[in-house]
Each structure stands twice: as C-alpha cells, then as structure tokens.
Amino acid sequence: MGLALVSVFLAVNAANLTSAKDQIREKLKVSHRVFMRLIDARSQQLAEGAYVLSSDFAFKRAITTYDSQTIISAMDNLGGRIGADAMALVSVDYELLADTLKPEVTGEDEFIFADLIEHAEEEGSASSIVQMEGRVYQMMVVPILAPEPIAWLCVSFVLDQRLGDEMKTLTTSDISLFRIDESGIVQIASTLPVELQAELVGVIRDKTVPIGDRSITIPLGGMEYVTYKTTFFEDGVSKVIAVLQRSLQEGLLPYYRLRALLLAISAIAMIITAIGAVATSRSVTKPVVTLVEGAREIEKGNYTHRVLVEQKDELGVLASSFNHMTESLSEKEKIRNLLGKVMSPAVAHELLNKEVTLGGEEKNMSIFFSDVKGFTSISEQLSPQDLVTLLNEYLTEMSDLIYDTDGVIDKFIGDAIVAFWGAPLPRDDHAEIAVRSALRMQRKLAEMRAVWKEQGRHEIYMRVGINTGVVVVGNMGSKERMDYTMMGDGVNLAARLEGANKNYSTELMISEFTHEKVKDQFILRELDCVRVQGKKEAIRVFEVMGETGDDLGIDERFLPCFHAALGAFRSGDFDESKTLFQKALSFRDGVDGPSTLYLNRIAELKENPPSADWDCVYDLAKG
Amino acid sequence: MRRTVHFFTLTLIVGAMTAVNVSAESLSVTVSSNEGKKVSEAVVTATPVNGVELAKTNQQLAIDQIDKVFVDHVTVVQAGTSVSFPNRDNIRHHVYSFSKPKTFEIPLYLGTPREPTSFDTTGAVSLGCNIHDWMSAYVYVVDTPYYSMTGKSGIATLELPAGEYDVVTWHPRLRGPAKKTTKRINVASGKGETADITIKLKKVWKPRRSPVASRSGGGGYR
Numbered sequence A: 001m002g003l004a005l006v007s008v009f010l011a012v013n014a015a016n017l018t019s020a021k022d023q024i025r026e027k028l029k030v031s032h033r034v035f036m037r038l039i040d041a042r043s044q045q046l047a048e049g050a051y052v053l054s055s056d057f058a059f060k061r062a063i064t065t066y067d068s069q070t071i072i073s074a075m076d077n078l079g080g081r082i083g084a085d086a087m088a089l090v091s092v093d094y095e096l097l098a099d100t101l102k103p104e105v106t107g108e109d110e111f112i113f114a115d116l117i118e119h120a121e122e123e124g125s126a127s128s129i130v131q132m133e134g135r136v137y138q139m140m141v142v143p144i145l146a147p148e149p150i151a152w153l154c155v156s157f158v159l160d161q162r163l164g165d166e167m168k169t170l171t172t173s174d175i176s177l178f179r180i181d182e183s184g185i186v187q188i189a190s191t192l193p194v195e196l197q198a199e200l201v202g203v204i205r206d207k208t209v210p211i212g213d214r215s216i217t218i219p220l221g222g223m224e225y226v227t228y229k230t231t232f233f234e235d236g237v238s239k240v241i242a243v244l245q246r247s248l249q250e251g252l253l254p255y256y257r258l259r260a261l262l263l264a265i266s267a268i269a270m271i272i273t274a275i276g277a278v279a280t281s282r283s284v285t286k287p288v289v290t291l292v293e294g295a296r297e298i299e300k301g302n303y304t305h306r307v308l309v310e311q312k313d314e315l316g317v318l319a320s321s322f323n324h325m326t327e328s329l330s331e332k333e334k335i336r337n338l339l340g341k342v343m344s345p346a347v348a349h350e351l352l353n354k355e356v357t358l359g360g361e362e363k364n365m366s367i368f369f370s371d372v373k374g375f376t377s378i379s380e381q382l383s384p385q386d387l388v389t390l391l392n393e394y395l396t397e398m399s400d401l402i403y404d405t406d407g408v409i410d411k412f413i414g415d416a417i418v419a420f421w422g423a424p425l426p427r428d429d430h431a432e433i434a435v436r437s438a439l440r441m442q443r444k445l446a447e448m449r450a451v452w453k454e455q456g457r458h459e460i461y462m463r464v465g466i467n468t469g470v471v472v473v474g475n476m477g478s479k480e481r482m483d484y485t486m487m488g489d490g491v492n493l494a495a496r497l498e499g500a501n502k503n504y505s506t507e508l509m510i511s512e513f514t515h516e517k518v519k520d521q522f523i524l525r526e527l528d529c530v531r532v533q534g535k536k537e538a539i540r541v542f543e544v545m546g547e548t549g550d551d552l553g554i555d556e557r558f559l560p561c562f563h564a565a566l567g568a569f570r571s572g573d574f575d576e577s578k579t580l581f582q583k584a585l586s587f588r589d590g591v592d593g594p595s596t597l598y599l600n601r602i603a604e605l606k607e608n609p610p611s612a613d614w615d616c617v618y619d620l621a622k623g
Numbered sequence B: 001m002r003r004t005v006h007f008f009t010l011t012l013i014v015g016a017m018t019a020v021n022v023s024a025e026s027l028s029v030t031v032s033s034n035e036g037k038k039v040s041e042a043v044v045t046a047t048p049v050n051g052v053e054l055a056k057t058n059q060q061l062a063i064d065q066i067d068k069v070f071v072d073h074v075t076v077v078q079a080g081t082s083v084s085f086p087n088r089d090n091i092r093h094h095v096y097s098f099s100k101p102k103t104f105e106i107p108l109y110l111g112t113p114r115e116p117t118s119f120d121t122t123g124a125v126s127l128g129c130n131i132h133d134w135m136s137a138y139v140y141v142v143d144t145p146y147y148s149m150t151g152k153s154g155i156a157t158l159e160l161p162a163g164e165y166d167v168v169t170w171h172p173r174l175r176g177p178a179k180k181t182t183k184r185i186n187v188a189s190g191k192g193e194t195a196d197i198t199i200k201l202k203k204v205w206k207p208r209r210s211p212v213a214s215r216s217g218g219g220g221y222r
C-alpha cells in the first residue's frame, strides 16, 4: 500500500517535471524563430529606407558641392525621414566626406569601415553591426548612383534598449543583446532585471559554460534560467549575439503546486494506512490501485488513459490532477506530431489553436509535387549510405524553403516532396507563393549542385509540378493516428504535371489555373494543351522561367518567337511554325526542349497529316 | 547598337588630320582584362612624348536618346568639343552629370536642347537621366587627336605619324585612374607597331530597366 503511493508519486512527479521543462524549451524555440524573423524584417526595412534616400536627386546635387557642412545638413534632413540615427558619406576612394556624428570631418580622413564599402562594391550594398562613439549601430551601405556610384551612403540605426523591449513584447522571452570582439563584451540591451545583467555577462565570458544553439539551464540570481543563444551577426572582427531566456521557476510554478499537493495527500494516505482503519481501507485502496494502473499506462506511453475516481476527497483531487497531467502530456504528443510537419510558427499556431478533429474541408490551395530527375539511376550508382546523405541534404534544404513561406509538407515519398500552400492558414496569394518558392528551390538546388560538383559528388536535378484549385484538406485517418493531408483531382493533376516535365525537358510546370493567378508576377511560357487520362476537358500548361524583371540571360526575342511559333502550330500552319521554332531554337543556341519537341511533332504531322477535327490537344502520359 | 554620331564639321577635321598624317603608321593595341578576357569599349589614346602642340578642335557631336537609352554608350571627344543631346522619344528626359570634369544638368526637356554642352576638361564624364535610373553613357574627354576604341576583339587601331607616344587606356569599368595604365610606345617609321595592354576591371552596380518597359518588348510605349 505504502509502496503503491510512493510509486504513484514518483511517476507523476517525473512526468510532470519533464513535461514542464519541455514546454519551456518549446516556447523558447518559438521565441527564437520570432526573433530571427523580426531581425530580418527590420534589416529589410532599413535597406529599403536607405535606398529611397540614396536616390534623392536633390541630395545628389548637394553631394557635388563637396561642401561637408552642406552635405551634413542635407543628411540630417534625409535621415529624419526614415528615423536614421547617424549618416555618413564616403567617397569612391574610401575617404570620409561627411559624417553626422563627426561634423568636424572635412573629407581627408579614411573611412574606418573600409571593408564594408569593399563588400558593397562587390554586392551592391552591405549591412553590418558596428560600434561608433560607444554605441552599437546597424549600418546599411548603399551607393549614390549618378548613374554609376559617385559615393557611398552609410545609414545607421542605433541598437538599444528600445529594440530589446520591443522584442520582449513580441517574443515574451527575456532578451539580452551583446556585441563581442577581441576587446571584450558590450551589452547592447537586456530585458533582464538590472541585478542579473552583470551576472549574465560573467556567464558568457566564462567559456566553460557551453551556451550554444541548444538550450541549457544556467543559474542567475539564485534562479534557474533556460537559456538559448543565437549569433545573428558575425564578421571577421566581431559578432553580435542574442541570449533568449525564460525563468524555469516561473514556468514550473504550476508543477510545484501540484507536487506539494501530491506530497500532502501521500502523507495523509500513509498515516491512514498506518492506522489501519479498515473502514476507510476500501475507499483508499481501490482508487490508489487505479492510480497505480494509470501511472503504469503512462510509462508505456499511453497518454489517452484516464483514471476514474469519483470520490470528492483528497484522492479525488489527486486523480483529477493526474488526469490533467496526462492530458497535457497527450497535448504535447499532439504538438510534436503536428510540428513535425509544419515548422512554420504561424502555421503551427493556427493548428494548435484549433480543435484537432477528424474531417476535411474544401479549400482553394496550390499543390506542389516534386521529384528528382533520374533518381532510380542515381540510386543504382551510389552506396545506400551516400544516397541517404545526398537525399537528406536535398530534402532538408528544400523543406526549409517550403516552411519559410508557410507551406505545409504533406509527405515525402522517397525522393518526392508533396506540399501545399493556402491551408491551414487561408491566404489569397498561395499560387504566387508556391511558384516563387519553387523558383527559389530550383535556385537553391543550383547552388547546391555547384558545391556537389566541387566535391566530386552526384548532382541532382528537380522537376516540379504546381496546380491551383479546390481540394479537400484536413485531418484524415483514424482517431489514434491522423494526418493533416489533402485529396482531390487537383492533387492528381499537380502530380501529373510534375511527371510531364520529362516530355518537355522542363523543370517547373504549372497548370492554367495557377497561371491565371500568377501571370503578372512571373515570366511564363505556354507549353502545350493537354488532356489528363480519364478526363474530358483539355488543360493548358505553362513553364515558369523566372520572376518578372529577372534577367534570364536569354535573348529577349526568344519568348515572343516561341509563342508565335506555337500560335502558328495550333492554326495548322506547320511551315510557318517550323521556321519560327527553328528561329526560337537558334536564340537558345539550339538547346530548348519544347522547341525540339514541337519540331518533331511537325515532322510527324507532315508525314501523317491530321484529320479535320484535329484540336492540337495531346494526351498527358502517366507520370 | 546603331551609331548616330553626327559629324557636322567632318570635312574640317579630316582635312586637319590628313595634313598631319603625311605618312601615317598604324598602332594596333590589344586590351585584355586581368582575367584574360578581351575588353571591348576600351578607349586607347596616344599623346606624342615630345609635346607637339595639338590643334584645338571645334568638333560637334550628338548623343541621341532613343527608346529611353543613350544610343552611344561611350563617346570619345577632344577637349573643346560641343555635344548636343537630342531626345528622340516623346517623353521628357533629364540628362545630368555629377562628374568632376563636367557637371551639368539639362532639366526635363523634349527635342534637342538649344545650346550644346561643351566639354573642355579632360577625363571621364558619366551621364545619367534623373527620371530613368538605368540610362547611362560616358563622354571621355581627351587632349589628343590620336584615339580609338576597341571592338569585340579587344583591338583598337590608331593611325598616327611615327614617333614616341604615351599610350593611355580607359574603360567605364576601369579600376583606378587611367593615368596608371600609361605605356610608352615607340612607333617606328614604315613598320607600324602592336602592343598588349592589361587593365583591371571593377564590378559596377547599375539600376535595371523597370520591368514594365522591358515586358512590352520594344513596342508601343515610346
């Protein structure tokens, strides 16, 4: 009897403590993602502001006076427009022409952040975190174009407590920012109580405490803090780190209350047992046995088990605490299952705040299918170990890009990725985002191929199909094991498009339904009019070549020529069409899958002229 | 690209040159980048070392704007040359330069501005248009009649009398001052001369043409 109580107490205690700590870590992780997003958004905003200022024509005129006082006063005026805290103008020979922080400078001194200008010369702009006059700034460097760079404008925004406080409101975790260089550690901002700030600096200085990108618990002011460090800026000389923290004590408060209650009840029960009061033995023994069984079920990982004790006494309270605990454990399990699929915090939030029930709803979404070109032959040439490594590298990078844009990965099928945009978070621009993400993935993959090539490894090419339409999405499966997934004709079409890339030697094909939504944002080429097996109506399909405004490095006459050729083909004018396709092909140095395909078709059609009811629709072969 | 440089006083110049070049030699200069690629649009100038007094010019040139680009990307002129900027589009342009050798501005105008702009100081002048960020052109002002520009082959050929010359090379993307490229070359009588010059180029970030215009592919928006 006594043993049973102790066992209940220990099981509940251990499970609760782990659950509470896990929850704190999970919250800290979310804080970290929110923090990184805010930093990104801020940088972007600052860069845009700097660009607007640098293109002010009146300011360019002021620069060519080469009078530093005039330039400073013009910079003060401009900086006010976007709330910049400091501005400097540097000549193309790296001389500091004017600086709002040092009005006495007249143009002889060398600019101390010359490496930043060098970087901007290479990349078009530069951003860094620098220390000036004892304060830390985020500095953006942009060229003054007239129309080639005549000077560099450095726009700086101070990083201070205000930023820290703002971040704390948004992430609900304590944030401390530090700049570290060889001369030491400077605290930029901290939302911790003042008396703990110095202590934290000490901990960071003490290299034996391994604060890293895995959360650890460190003592501060007699309390335990779960701590997560992230470096969000680093150059050769210095780095800026953010330390995100949550107090373990605060997080564990509910747990301590429960433990105290448990201890008291256990003690009372022991006393009662010791007295051996037979009268009460029935009402104590049975619920305690029930609780022991419950504890064993949890040990086995069965979080759906609930204990049934209907007494209104302390044991009843204990039982309901026990049930609450298992509930929170199963909640956590649920979170883990969902988070495995949807890493984007916004999407996770949406899912967690909804009752998870079986069943689907109809939603307009964009569906994405991808696979690896020639995967079977690749897998035959590589050892299983190398294959897994290659595939994991590929899938990790690709899924990160999907998560980054609030996409949901439905499943991986070997080398294939199935994903969608537009659910559970409804958004109007899902088609655009899906296509843009796919382009980004292709670009990322090209970068990866360059690395693989250097390492002498296999290079992977990816084929993508995207369709937009109304499909059923929701939690499907059984009550115990459900998946957030989708089904419908629209899903099948996306899969078919992905496979159809083979015929045209293309890498990114979309349906006319997606095309309708994205035609202004991307450079698209119409490929064909196809019919999916078992369907009546024909569907136009398109290749996405790039984003509008992208320089594709293709002769600009190519696309109009190709489309004209396609028009001639469809109107049955095969001679004209042949000439135009050959011309289009010559614009791409003879390498263009679709043009070649059409030239073959024309040769065939000339051999066997089509019947009168020819509708130039081709059957889409099964992927 | 179509060249539309107008030689209003063409006969005058040719007349002056033939007077000097009684027995013209040819100097052929090949310009390469330090990455080993042949450089086109590089300006090669030759100045006689013995400081021969060179005749002043009263040349007149035009740099047209058609379809929102400067038709000539690089134009070499002798100091003292007047250049006009005829706008062939039916929208206004606002040509300017903030370069030290010549700072000027022709605010929003249609047609050909009444007064041509005179380029009197040697050096590179970078031209832009205030309302079309991608429009860019250069006027390179020299003080010798012996100059030429490289074509795709990277070769510039100069016709000049035999003698000793300081040969200077300039390019819109040249890294560092043009003076540093100076090479002393002796052009012997009756044989001609060849030379190889290597220059360092820098990356230049330029605004891109706005997508609306490029999408319409040349028609309908002039």
Ligand SMILES: [Cu+2]
Pocket (backbone or CB within 6 Å): B068, B092, B093, B094, B129, B130, B131, B132, B135
């Ligand atoms: Cu213009």
